[in-house]
Amino acid sequence: MEKQQAINNWQKFMKESHTELFFLSSFDHYLSEYVPLGDSMRVFLTEFTGSVAEVLIPAKGKIQIFVDARYHEQADQECDSTYIEVVKVPYGKALREALFERLPQEGTIGLFPKRTPQTLVEELPLKTKSFDEMDFSSQTGFDPQHFSGDIFEPDYERVGLQNKWSKVLKEGEYAFINALDTLAWASGLRAHHLPYQGTFRGLGLLTREKLYIFCDDGVFKEVKKFENLNRKVYLLSDLTETLKELPKPTKVLWDPSFTTAANYRVLSSIFGKEICHKVGSFHALWQAFKEDKEITAFRESFEKSDQAIYKSLCWLIESVRSGQKVSELSFRDKVEESYQSMGARCQSFRTISGFGPHSSIIHFGKPGEHSFYEKGQFVLLDSGAIYEQGFATDCTRTIIPIGKASEDQKLHYTLVLKGLIQILKASVPKGTPGKVLDEMARAPLKSKGLDYGHGTGHGVGVNVHEAGYSITPKSEVPLVPGLVGSMEPGFYQPGVGGIRLENIVAVIEDPQNKENVCFENLVHIGFWEGLIERTLLDEEEKSFLNNYEQECSRRDRSFAKFFQ
Numbered sequence: 221m222e223k224q225q226a227i228n229n230w231q232k233f234m235k236e237s238h239t240e241l242f243f244l245s246s247f248d249h250y251l252s253e254y255v256p257l258g259d260s261m262r263v264f265l266t267e268f269t270g271s272v273a274e275v276l277i278p279a280k281g282k283i284q285i286f287v288d289a290r291y292h293e294q295a296d297q298e299c300d301s302t303y304i305e306v307v308k309v310p311y312g313k314a315l316r317e318a319l320f321e322r323l324p325q326e327g328t329i330g331l332f333p334k335r336t337p338q339t340l341v342e343e344l345p346l347k348t349k350s351f352d353e354m355d356f357s358s359q360t361g362f363d364p365q366h367f368s369g370d371i372f373e374p375d376y377e378r379v380g381l382q383n384k385w386s387k388v389l390k391e392g393e394y395a396f397i398n399a400l401d402t403l404a405w406a407s408g409l410r411a412h413h414l415p416y417q418g419t420f421r422g423l424g425l426l427t428r429e430k431l432y433i434f435c436d437d438g439v440f441k442e443v444k445k446f447e448n449l450n451r452k453v454y455l456l457s458d459l460t461e462t463l464k465e466l467p468k469p470t471k472v473l474w475d476p477s478f479t480t481a482a483n484y485r486v487l488s489s490i491f492g493k494e495i496c497h498k499v500g501s502f503h504a505l506w507q508a509f510k511e512d513k514e515i516t517a518f519r520e521s522f523e524k525s526d527q528a529i530y531k532s533l534c535w536l537i538e539s540v541r542s543g544q545k546v547s548e549l550s551f552r553d554k555v556e557e558s559y560q561s562m563g564a565r566c567q568s569f570r571t572i573s574g575f576g577p578h579s580s581i582i583h584f585g586k587p588g589e590h591s592f593y594e595k596g597q598f599v600l601l602d603s604g605a606i607y608e609q610g611f612a613t614d615c616t617r618t619i620i621p622i623g624k625a626s627e628d629q630k631l632h633y634t635l636v637l638k639g640l641i642q643i644l645k646a647s648v649p650k651g652t653p654g655k656v657l658d659e660m661a662r663a664p665l666k667s668k669g670l671d672y673g674h675g676t677g678h679g680v681g682v683n684v685h686e687a688g689y690s691i692t693p694k695s696e697v698p699l700v701p702g703l704v705g706s707m708e709p710g711f712y713q714p715g716v717g718g719i720r721l722e723n724i725v726a727v728i729e730d731p732q733n734k735e736n737v738c739f740e741n742l743v744h745i746g747f748w749e750g751l752i753e754r755t756l757l758d759e760e761e762k763s764f765l766n767n768y769e770q771e772c773s774r775r776d777r778s779f780a781k782f783f784q
Contacts, residue, residue: 224303226360227265227283233359234279239349240327244275244283245335250400250423251478253685254416254569258365261335261356268298269585274315276322284322286315289673290582293714311673312693320345332356333481341481350481367413368438371420373446374610376513377408382429382450388506389428392470395502396487397424399478401682405507406431409446410610410682412566413439418606418682423459423483425466432466434459463490472496478503501687508679508688509702515726517609518680518704522724522742525605525613528558530745530777533601537621537782540593548573548587555603564605568612568684572602579618580718582674582710596623598717604684612684614706616722619748619779631668632711633719633751638664638761639709640721643676643691645764647730647738654695661691661709672710679705680724689727699737703727707739721747744771746778 234242246262248255254271257263262275266283270291276284282305287295289311299306309318320343323329329346332353341348356362385406389395397403400419404410411420420443422435429450435443436456444453454462463486472491474484476498487496499505510518532555539546552573559567574584576597584600593599599621604614618633625633639661648656654677661676677691681704689705690697708722725739746769754762772778 223265223267223300226362227277227303229359230265230277230356231279233355234277234330237330237349237351239330239351240279241323241346242277242279242330242351243336243340243344244277245332246271246273246275247335247337247480249334249480250421251335251337251398251480252400252414252417252419253683254414256365256367256415259367261332261362264362265360266299266304268295270294270583272315274319276319284319286318288315292673293581294583294585316340316343331481333485336481337477338479338481338484339476342476348481366438367421368442369411369413369420371409371411371442371446372608372610373409374517374608376517377610381406381408381431385426385431386428389426389473390470391428393428393473394466394469394471394491395426395473396479396483397426397502398480398483399475399502401686402475402478402502402507403433404610404682407433407446407451409443410606411442412606416567416569416684418566418568418610418612423456425463427469432462434462460486460490463487469495473499475499475502477501503679503681503687504697505688507681508686508704509700510681510704510726511702514611515704518611518613518724518726518742521605521607521609521611521613522615522744524562524564524607525559525603525615526743526745526775526777528555528562528564528605529601529603529615529617532558533599533617533619533621533779536593536599537619537779540595540621545592547589547593548575548578548591549589551575551593551599551601552587555601559603559605562605563607565608566606568604568606568614572600572616574598574600574718576717577715580712580714580716582712582718582720593621596620596626598629598719600718600720602720602722611682612680614680614684614722614724615743615745616708616720617745617748618719618721618751620750625751629717630751630753631756632670632713633748634753634756635664635668635670636709636711636719636721637747637752637765638757639676640707640723641757641761641764643707644723644725644739644741644768645760647733647736648699649735650700650729650737651698652737654689654691654697654699655693657699657707658691658693658695661707662693665709665711670711672712674710676709677706679703699727701727701729701737704742741768744768744775744777746772746780748779749783 579600602616675692679686679689710720712718723743730736
């Protein structure tokens with residue numbers, strides 16, 4: 221069925237159901253960030269493949285898709301303007317805020333409760349009307365993809381689960397788990413049922429002594445193999461009856477941002493609304509704080525990813541310098557082949573391998589078979605993987621494989637590098653909010669009237685994005701020991717090229733000042749000397765850079781050999 225016909229059919233169904241507006245969620249039943257394309261209603265209808273967007277469907281007229289600054293270019297390229305309006309939300313403004321501004325003062329809005337967060341239902345200024353997903357499938361031809369696969373248990377997770385749970389729950393408390401990475405964290409199990417995730421599909425109910433796991437038929441048998449005294453596995457269809465049979469809890473903790481409206485209805489109907497207590501993100505409360513053995517697992521994973529990235533970039537440099545034509549697609553394939561050679565179980569997100577103008581598309585996801593590298597262009601590589609350790613990796617480097625950098629290219633690259641160095645070498649009081657580091661990272665660019673349209677840092681954990689660590693202009697999230705996250709300033713000129721430099725760090729207590737935190741680098745890959753204007757660096761920055769490059773050289777991951 222053609223997309224225009226599918227949209228017309230759904231709008232006709234809306235009219236017949238006396239519904240003037242419909243909210244189309246980007247999520248799956250588990251509110252995953254990276255929903256597989258085959259299970260995304262939004263991708264199916266709009267063809268926009270970015271990870272984040274909000275969609276309003278009116279009963280008549282164009283669909284409205286709201287995207288943030290990372291996706292302005294991409295949405296224009298992917299969405300057909302004849303029946304979709306791309307609403308470009310400026311950086312710093314929430315998508316929901318922009319969406320709410322388009323809503324009427326009163327009325328009813330339709331939605332799918334199995335794919336919509338309860339927090340959105342509560343925030344919507346309109347009455348909500350639940351729709352059945354089967355109706356959407358019958359009207360549009362949408363056929364959701366199904367998933368299954370092997371499940372594994374990282375070595376460091378084989379002991380101590382109950383001790384972990386007892387730290388986060390009091391006697392008599394339950395915690396309902398909808399988010400897949402939280403379920404992976406709580407269960408100590410990993411899988412790759414969904415692209416770019418280290419998770420398996422299921423729901424969980426956590427107590428101090430036991431985790432109850434609920435999976436559909438395709439996953440049940442695999443999870444059942446890991447059942448023991450602390451893990452009990454049921455079919456997803458048994459969720460309601462099983463919860464009814466449990467002893468009445470004193471509290472049921474639930475995260476409104478990561479619990480679907482449908483699942484909240486189940487909880488509140490069984491346990492009562494007075495028993496169900498909203499909490500902040502489970503990510504921020506619990507799983508963002510890594511134990512020593514988990515930090516060790518990160519170090520091991522990044523050692524492998526560093527080698528894969530460095531090997532791939534060297535291949536590209538040597539190939540183009542020998543006169544070979546290299547496309548974005550062949551480079552992407554080489555990168556992922558390198559990760560596989562290092563034992564990667566899967567990529568942790570869609571590899572970004574942009575040449576020239578495509579490097580300015582912040583989350584460029586469509587490397588071209590006929591987009592060949594040309595002398596003097598930027599190459600932006602943003603990539604990561606998940607290994608047997610069960611944690612995601614992430615790193616970005618920007619280089620010019622062949623040709624002399626222009627003065628503008630060197631200026632912009634060096635300003636981005638200065639911002640990264642400032643925060644990598646920072647020591648700040650424990651509890652400092654992330655916005656302080658964000659300001660430090662942007663300062664060199666802002667001194668020249670420049671900026672970038674994305675956050676400076678996100679948490680990293682079971683998946684490549686995790687709450688509990690946030691470096692953005694408005695972030696009040698405190699920096700404390702045990703967190704792991706990115707530092708990634710950038711600069712982008714649409715149609716020209718882009719720069720991003722990203723390291724992942726562990727937040728640790730500063731050994732020189734125990735009242736402060738500083739940052740342990742988990743990434744050791746050199747920067748591109750041909751793009752660094754050292755006269756723009758102060759002495760502290762030069763010293764930091766020299767020490768960092770020496771460590772990269774010691775690990776045989778410096779690009780200095782290409783400038784000899």
